[in-house]
Amino acid sequence: MAKHLVWMALLVALSAGNAAFAEDAQAVSRGLAVYENNCAGCHSVEANRVGPKHAGIVGRKAGSIKDFSYSAALKKSELVWNKDLLARWLTDPEQVIPGQAMGFRLGNVQDRMDVVAYLATLKAAPLK
Ligand code: HEC
Numbered sequence: 001m002a003k004h005l006v007w008m009a010l011l012v013a014l015s016a017g018n019a020a021f022a023e024d025a026q027a028v029s030r031g032l033a034v035y036e037n038n039c040a041g042c043h044s045v046e047a048n049r050v051g052p053k054h055a056g057i058v059g060r061k062a063g064s065i066k067d068f069s070y071s072a073a074l075k076k077s078e079l080v081w082n083k084d085l086l087a088r089w090l091t092d093p094e095q096v097i098p099g100q101a102m103g104f105r106l107g108n109v110q111d112r113m114d115v116v117a118y119l120a121t122l123k124a125a126p127l128k
Pocket residue numbers: 034035038039040041042043050051052057061062063064065069070071073074075081086089090099100101102103104106115
């Protein structure tokens with residue numbers, strides 16, 4: 001009986017883990033669609049456009065792409081992008097870094113969570 005319970009607990013733990021993983025994968029693929037629909041007009045992963053490139057964004061210092069011309073406010077900010085900060089930035093960039101120059105907000109909370117899950121998968125581009 002006790003053995004039974006251990007196996008049950010193990011099974012529940014395993015399937016919960018898999019469910020979380022499946023959810024992540026789904027968030028990332030939804031996030032890619034959100035990115036293409038909302039961000040790609042101004043951004044890309046590997047190249048600067050109207051906005052800076054996003055490769056390696058999670059863990060990167062804000063305003064640190066050398067060949068992109070940032071607003072003074074973003075350039076001098078000492079922030080480092082993490083998932084939580086990115087979600088706040090997309091909610092209201094001006095609230096995170098007053099004087100910044102990104103005229104865009106992502107109003108839907110699910111879209112924000114998904115696009116941040118996607119951004120977190122972007123590897124850093126090789127250093128030039
Ligand atoms: C209308 C154009 C536009 C759209 C749409 C837009 N951005 Fe931006 N984004 C910019 C600009 C311009 C900057 C640079 C702002 C500055 O210099 O203050 C920027 C900066 C950023 C930064 C800071 C990057 C760094 O190197 O520090 C992040 C992160 C970001 N955008 C994410 C996004 C995401 C994610 C989306 C889509 C959900 C998005 N942006 C949509 C124009 C845009």
